[in-house]
Amino acid sequence: MLDDFLLRAALAGVGVALAAAPLGCFVVWRRMAYFGDATSHAALLGVALALSLDLPVFAGVLVVALAMAVIVATLNGRNVSTDALLGVLAHGALAIGLVAVSLLPNQRVDLSAYLFGEILAVTKGDLAVIWGGATVSIALLVWRWQALLSATLNPDLATASGLNPKREQLILTLALAVTVAVALKVVGALLIAAMLIIPAATARPFSRSPETMAITAAVIGMISTLGGLAASFAFDTPTGPSMVSVAAVLFAASTGLAAVFRR
Amino acid sequence: MSLISTHNLTLVLDGQTVLKNVNIAINRGEIVTIVGPNGSGKSSLLRALIGALKPASGTVTRAEGLRIGYVPQKLQIDATLPLTVHGFLNLPNRQPRAVVEDALKKAGVGDLAKRQMVDLSGGQFQRVLLARALLNTPDILILDEATQGLDQPGAAAFYRQIEDVRRDMGCAVLMVSHDLHVVMAASDRVVCLNGHVCCEGTPEIVADAPEYRALFGTGTQGAFALYRHEHTHSHDHDHDHTHCDGDH
Numbered sequence: 001m002l003d004d005f006l007l008r009a010a011l012a013g014v015g016v017a018l019a020a021a022p023l024g025c026f027v028v029w030r031r032m033a034y035f036g037d038a039t040s041h042a043a044l045l046g047v048a049l050a051l052s053l054d055l056p057v058f059a060g061v062l063v064v065a066l067a068m069a070v071i072v073a074t075l076n077g078r079n080v081s082t083d084a085l086l087g088v089l090a091h092g093a094l095a096i097g098l099v100a101v102s103l104l105p106n107q108r109v110d111l112s113a114y115l116f117g118e119i120l121a122v123t124k125g126d127l128a129v130i131w132g133g134a135t136v137s138i139a140l141l142v143w144r145w146q147a148l149l150s151a152t153l154n155p156d157l158a159t160a161s162g163l164n165p166k167r168e169q170l171i172l173t174l175a176l177a178v179t180v181a182v183a184l185k186v187v188g189a190l191l192i193a194a195m196l197i198i199p200a201a202t203a204r205p206f207s208r209s210p211e212t213m214a215i216t217a218a219v220i221g222m223i224s225t226l227g228g229l230a231a232s233f234a235f236d237t238p239t240g241p242s243m244v245s246v247a248a249v250l251f252a253a254s255t256g257l258a259a260v261f262r263r
Numbered sequence: 264m265s266l267i268s269t270h271n272l273t274l275v276l277d278g279q280t281v282l283k284n285v286n287i288a289i290n291r292g293e294i295v296t297i298v299g300p301n302g303s304g305k306s307s308l309l310r311a312l313i314g315a316l317k318p319a320s321g322t323v324t325r326a327e328g329l330r331i332g333y334v335p336q337k338l339q340i341d342a343t344l345p346l347t348v349h350g351f352l353n354l355p356n357r358q359p360r361a362v363v364e365d366a367l368k369k370a371g372v373g374d375l376a377k378r379q380m381v382d383l384s385g386g387q388f389q390r391v392l393l394a395r396a397l398l399n400t401p402d403i404l405i406l407d408e409a410t411q412g413l414d415q416p417g418a419a420a421f422y423r424q425i426e427d428v429r430r431d432m433g434c435a436v437l438m439v440s441h442d443l444h445v446v447m448a449a450s451d452r453v454v455c456l457n458g459h460v461c462c463e464g465t466p467e468i469v470a471d472a473p474e475y476r477a478l479f480g481t482g483t484q485g486a487f488a489l490y491r492h493e494h495t496h497s498h499d500h501d502h503d504h505t506h507c508d509g510d511h
Contacts, residue, residue, distance in 0.1 A: 161356070
């Protein structure tokens with residue numbers, strides 16, 4: 001059954017959408033959009049590392065994304081001008097990653113596959129990695145859900161309740177790195193952050209609790225993934241960008257609807 | 264044995280010493296107010312007491328099994344986070360519905376459980392924070408400028424609520440405030456802080472202390488007298504100690 005490349009692509013996309021949805025909600029609530037950018041852009045550097053050391057791409061990306069996420073999280077805690085700094089890290093990581101990949105000796109790397117994903121080339125092995133990673137990421141968030149929410153609201157309040165906000169931040173960081181690593185094949189380094197943020201933002205107007213927002217975001221993410229896949233097949237457009245385009249259209253519709261209902 | 268105390272507490276934040284050798288102790292059931300100019304380390308002291316800041320030296324001692332209800336100075340909920348009042352009170356630990364309803368009632372906002380946090384007014388929001396602090400029937404309530412952003416009647420109503428809560432639950436109250444004239448009269452003890460403890464004692468003693476006057480001038484004295492005599496308007500504030508007036 002998994003011999004159909006479209007089915008494999010659909011399953012891969014759904015796996016990423018499920019992992020990205022709850023995580024994306026936290027990215028939105030904590031205003032960490034650049035955090036997502038910096039981490040996912042750093043994935044390219046991970047690709048270069050993996051290829052040069054002859055490691056699996058997934059492992060290289062996981063390590064570098066984790067390192068980047070920890071750096072950003074640490075800097076975020078201090079009172080440096082984070083907005084600009086995160087911008088520097090996000091774009092710097094991308095540029096250095098591009099340079100690093102081009103410097104690889106004796107490698108003909110299909111750069112666009114890493115920048116925009118190649119979901120149609122997902123293998124059974126990839127599927128296992130994607131669903132494994134997605135399961136880890138979702139399990140982490142479900143396990144720490146209440147604590148993560150508390151730390152997101154106010155670190156001091158969380159501390160007074162006996163939690164350690166730094167540890168919760170680390171959990172998010174870990175989940176983000178895992179999700180970036182599994183999403184690279186599906187949407188590519190440039191658009192991972194989009195799959196995090198757009199479904200969550202689309203779900204916001206129709207949600208009255210954090211849980212419903214996460215679940216709605218998952219549904220929207222799946223619709224975007226499958227819709228993008230179908231559109232890409234029908235119109236012969238690149239798949240990753242098609243999925244993000246569908247998500248963006250849904251966001252516009254949701255925002256418009258919300259504005260109408262508020263009136 | 265006091266509920267919570269510090270011994271020679273010294274706090275250093277970003278290389279700056281914000282508190283030096285602070286010794287305070289809060290006993291069961293008393294209302295203690297910390298006053299002091301901006302940047303005097305009031306909030307930092309509270310954060311050290313709840314364990315959010317680690318002392319550079321000295322110790323913070325909490326009675327065993329002490330339950331703290333903490334109301335932070337600022338809590339901004341991002342508009343992208345949908346959260347009902349009921350949901351907020353269930354973080355991080357889920358509570359039985361009756362417990363949540365009871366806490367909301369005690370804080371004077373029994374009818375808000377289904378509202379979204381981002382839709383609340385300033386006064387409602389502070390009361391919901393108070394309700395959250397009351398959930399675990401605390402031994403001590405710690406409030407950090409809980410009336411910031413409230414107008415004067417709103418602040419006065421909030422403090423009356425605190426007094427009701429203390430009467431009902433018998434918990435100690437430790438608060439930081441700028442609303443000197445309201446707070447001083449409601450407190451059993453006032454601690455004047457400016458990087459160190461300048462003076463402490465009953466409101467009358469502190470208001471008369473030269474250290475306190477040096478910090479707040481006679482304007483506060485006026486405001487204090489104002490409360491005692493229950494006048495309704497203030498006077499004599501043409502100098503720059505306006506943070507003593509409570510109208511910020």
